[in-house]
Amino acid sequence: MIKFIHVTKEYPKGAALVDVSFHILKGEFCFVTGHSGAGKSTALRLIYMAERPTSGDVRVSGFVSARGGRDIPRLRRRLGIVFQDFRLLQERTAEENVAFALEVTGARRSTVGPRVMRVLTQVGLAGKARQYPRELSGGEQQRVAIARALVNDPIVLLADEPTGNLDERATRGIFQLLRDINASGTAVILATHDLDLVRSVPAHLIELQHGAVVYDSAEDGGPAAGEGEP
Amino acid sequence: MRLLLRETALAFRRAPLPSALSVVTIAFSLFVIGLYGLVTVNIHDAIGSVARRVEVVAYLQRGTPVETVETAMADVQAFPEVESVRHVSSAQALARAQRELPEFQSIFQDLEANPLPASLEVRLKPRYRDAASAAAVADRLRSFSFVDDVRFGGDWVAKLDRLRTIAGAVGAVIGAAFALVGIMIIGTTIRMAVLHRREEITIMRLVGATDGFIRRPFLLEGLIKGLLGGALALGLCYGAWALVNTYLLRAAFFTGAEAAAGIAAGGLLGLGGSLFSIGRHLRSV
Numbered sequence: 001m002i003k004f005i006h007v008t009k010e011y012p013k014g015a016a017l018v019d020v021s022f023h024i025l026k027g028e029f030c031f032v033t034g035h036s037g038a039g040k041s042t043a044l045r046l047i048y049m050a051e052r053p054t055s056g057d058v059r060v061s062g063f064v065s066a067r068g069g070r071d072i073p074r075l076r077r078r079l080g081i082v083f084q085d086f087r088l089l090q091e092r093t094a095e096e097n098v099a100f101a102l103e104v105t106g107a108r109r110s111t112v113g114p115r116v117m118r119v120l121t122q123v124g125l126a127g128k129a130r131q132y133p134r135e136l137s138g139g140e141q142q143r144v145a146i147a148r149a150l151v152n153d154p155i156v157l158l159a160d161e162p163t164g165n166l167d168e169r170a171t172r173g174i175f176q177l178l179r180d181i182n183a184s185g186t187a188v189i190l191a192t193h194d195l196d197l198v199r200s201v202p203a204h205l206i207e208l209q210h211g212a213v214v215y216d217s218a219e220d221g222g223p224a225a226g227e228g229e230p
Numbered sequence: 231m232r233l234l235l236r237e238t239a240l241a242f243r244r245a246p247l248p249s250a251l252s253v254v255t256i257a258f259s260l261f262v263i264g265l266y267g268l269v270t271v272n273i274h275d276a277i278g279s280v281a282r283r284v285e286v287v288a289y290l291q292r293g294t295p296v297e298t299v300e301t302a303m304a305d306v307q308a309f310p311e312v313e314s315v316r317h318v319s320s321a322q323a324l325a326r327a328q329r330e331l332p333e334f335q336s337i338f339q340d341l342e343a344n345p346l347p348a349s350l351e352v353r354l355k356p357r358y359r360d361a362a363s364a365a366a367v368a369d370r371l372r373s374f375s376f377v378d379d380v381r382f383g384g385d386w387v388a389k390l391d392r393l394r395t396i397a398g399a400v401g402a403v404i405g406a407a408f409a410l411v412g413i414m415i416i417g418t419t420i421r422m423a424v425l426h427r428r429e430e431i432t433i434m435r436l437v438g439a440t441d442g443f444i445r446r447p448f449l450l451e452g453l454i455k456g457l458l459g460g461a462l463a464l465g466l467c468y469g470a471w472a473l474v475n476t477y478l479l480r481a482a483f484f485t486g487a488e489a490a491a492g493i494a495a496g497g498l499l500g501l502g503g504s505l506f507s508i509g510r511h512l513r514s515v
């Protein structure tokens with residue numbers, strides 16, 4: 001479903017990814033780990049095509065990075081993306097933030113309300129739909145962001161360090177939510193350097209170092225049970 | 231469409247100060263253009279009314295038979311430049327002189343014979359009211375044997391010509407300069423609005439909104455601000471015109487079509503400025 005084929009990404013200051021190849025399947029739970037600056041965020045940006053590879057190909061569910069351009073909005077509607085810093089609009093309530101993602105992609109108005117409530121319920125925030133981000137805890141804000149990512153029924157949820165700003169308890173909660181989402185059929189790609197999380201469940205694991213893949217559990221014969229690299 | 235209007239209204243409500251500021255700056259730049267427009271319109275009117283008086287007068291020899299004059303009038307009327315020809319007999323000329331120059335009443339009364347010659351007063355069509363055409367008509371009139379002398383105030387007509395050219399050139403230059411400043415101000419205010427909403431734009435792109443969709447509310451916002459600015463500028467112009475009209479001199483105001491064109495120009499400026507700003511922003515992120 002997501003395929004990197006000899007992908008190199010160079011910035012003026014140097015290469016962020018060097019000859020990276022991997023394959024993430026439909027419905028997988030995949031960790032992307034590595035030290036700070038290893039290239040995790042860059043890999044995710046290449047998946048949602050905010051960047052183009054310097055060389056090589058990125059393929060996401062039939063979309064090819066080389067084509068880019070006009071296809072990108074259509075691709076993004078099939079992806080859900082969450083970040084460490086939530087990226088919610090402060091002057092909109094939780095439900096308005098989620099509805100925003102539907103409205104700007106041209107969803108029929110009559111379908112917006114029910115779909116928003118469904119995903120807010122799914123992330124456990126149905127009761128706080130009318131609250132503004134500043135009235136919510138970090139964990140709750142991240143749940144709103146996840147609801148927004150889910151509302152378009154994505155085939156894959158991309159999460160870049162989603163628990164980076166959260167305490168232990170909130171981290172567990174968000175992680176469990178991502179697992180539940182994955183259990184219902186959506187692929188999840190989680191970039192993190194939290195090795196406790198990585199070790200806690202069996203999943204596909206890709207480890208980057210200085211822009212290169214140093215470990216891929218899929219190459220080891222099937223999803224690793226967290227027994228791989230430290 | 232409803233969403234579009236809602237988003238635009240929200241833009242005004244969320245940033246009332248920048249919104250008001252951009253409307254006012256658009257209004258002000260259009261106001262300056264409008265003032266210049268008013269001055270131009272009035273100069274144009276003044277030139278027009280002066281030009282309407284451009285006449286070529288042919289003085290006739292004494293004792294020219296009436297039939298000859300009438301035939302000549304038909305010929306002159308057929309000149310392509312000529313709007314009308316009027317015959318003024320020497321008696322009519324004297325009566326007019328007495329009427330228009332009452333200071334010389336006593337002199338006219340002491341006259342034993344009428345010294346004023348009869349004349350043909352030739353009025354030119356509007357587009358021929360310039361020095362060259364007047365001179366051409368005068369030459370042709372001079373060739374009639376019974377014509378004594380022809381007057382058309384040649385240098386006066388030439389001055390009028392020059393004034394018209396200068397007024398047009400100055401108007402074009404100053405108008406263009408102000409329009410340029412106006413466009414720059416509008417571009418900047420919309421750019422401020424774009425920066426103000428860059429987080430929103432980032433999120434719209436992440437969730438898969440097309441550039442066209444992202445652009446639309448900004449274009450609408452620019453259009454509406456431009457139209458509002460145009461209307462405000464028109465109001466300011468009207469105020470300035472009313473003041474001048476009351477305290478200084480009678481002046482003409484824009485026609486309905488000119489006023490509408492002014493408001494539409496505001497809308498176009500707003501649209502153009504926002505198109506430029508949002509386009510640049512979308513290309514840069």
Ligand SMILES: Nc1ncnc2c1ncn2[C@@H]1O[C@H](COP(=O)(O)OP(=O)(O)OP(=O)(O)O)[C@@H](O)[C@H]1O
Pocket residue numbers: 011012013015016034035036037038039040041042043193
């Ligand atoms: N937009 C950019 N311009 C220039 N260099 C960049 C850019 N984005 C990332 N880099 C560089 O690319 C390398 C990889 O960065 P990336 O953000 O992918 O790392 P990361 O694994 O996500 O790190 P972290 O765990 O700190 O988030 C770094 O050396 C970084 O400085």
Ligand SMILES: [Mg+2]
Pocket residue numbers: 040041042160161
């Ligand atoms: Mg990162």
